[in-house]
Amino acid sequence: MSGLFAGFYSILSWIGSIIDPFCGPVGVFRWFASGTLLACGDTGWGDDIAYGFVVTASLAIATLPVGLLIGFFIALGKQSEERTVRLAANIYTTIFRGLPELLTLFIVYYGLQILVQQLLATLGYEGPVEINAFFAGMIALGVVFSAYCSEVLLSAFRAIPHGQYEAGDALGLHRGRTMRLIILPQLVRIALPGLGNLWMALLKDTALVSVVGLTDILRQTGVAARVTKQAFEFYGVACVLFLILAMISSIVFSYLERRTKRAEMGR
């Protein structure tokens, strides 16, 4: 079984190396930057920066479902009829929208470390514990994202008329199916522009995780800048890479918006 996975992984990495836009056979760095500091391989920083690009993108993509899921349930809680649920959900958003992202990250990173250490100490394990920076970043950014996301989803929920729920009842659908078949498709359509903005903010916030040592774009370019003493060039490359990520996501989001709107009447 593990051999199967290993083979699968090696095929995946082989495909990745073929279509790698930076250091693959048709990569930008390999074609235009060979001989410079951005060359691939041992002579330049191209492959390190490409790795950082992948880490940044995968951190943002891994955070998105976590944040969306938590945010959805927080939004449901905010419009609950039960006062305690509303209060708990509001406390959540107040806290995580008011704290700086960097502070949230530190609290999660160091706090989790201390918590796990104490937990293991009661179990009898005395040793250094280190939390994975990727995991800590995913949790911290996901929590912040979900707090903002719940606000966007809440206003989208309020934009859906009550008759839609009643129609679901009239058709004899129970609550889960009403939500899935009737409310969610409309919710996505209304909330998509707001979620697009949040995704852009999330992409930019991933840069903060470089502070706790995750090898993302900013970390890798920072190391390169310190070694080569050409800070402006390398941080400029970092900015360009973030701009590329922003451009790709705005293309994807405009495609998604067109796709969700295709059921609407043409005017």
Add this chain to the structure above:
Amino acid sequence: MSAVATMIPPQAPPPVPPKPYTLTRFVGSVALGIWLALGVGIFLTVVGGWDPEKFARYGPRFINGLGVTLTLVGLSIVMGAILSLPIAFARMSKNRFLSWFAYAYVYFFRGTPLLAQLFLIYYGLGSFRPQLEAVGLWWFFREAWNCAIFAFTLNTAAYQAEILRGAIESVPRGQREGAAALGLPARVAFSKIILPQAMIVALRPYGNEIILMIKGSAIVAIVTVFDLMGETRYAFSRTFDFQMYIWAAILYLIMVEILRNIWSVLETRLTRHLKR
């Protein structure tokens, strides 16, 4: 002769059926319980780990850091507001080159992380030291504090220019035409008719921008400016006491909540003529 001889005696209403104990209520109680436990836990750790010596040593530094954060945010918001005016007008101008330039500026500063911009200015401009010395600007870019203010001003100017442009464009065309029909010159029409209506639209986004700046200003701690976050990191690195982060979190939350409340009061006051 009436058919009814005796009236039905008055009765008390039927008792209210007891509210069923639903799953939602259970979830709510559990969630509130978790928050309560967290609050009590934090309170107990703060009380249990209270150290007057630490408080005497780091308390004034925290207050100092708070002042640095507020100064940084205040200065950069004001200077960004001034800088955002020409950018917003360039963005709306009919001149192709001007509007393209303003668009590129806004796209760059909104599309890249503030941290990367700060590094680009603080570390990046440091590699142009001879040129900057020749121009006589090196004294400015040598200090992390100046670089932070510079980067924040450029960044918030891009956001504020977008807010301003959106607000001005949200005023209906009829308002401008009405002013023209009354024979008001364009300058007066702008300052007396367009701008006041635009500012009401822009009020909420401006508040959000200030809150974002307060939160974003925490990253200057990375380039060795001792704002609230910087003092917190300093204190934590000296004491390894997790309470420091809790104190910082409480201070940041208080700042943001005060600002949010001020803003909602301001908004209800300024839009009271729109209420029906």
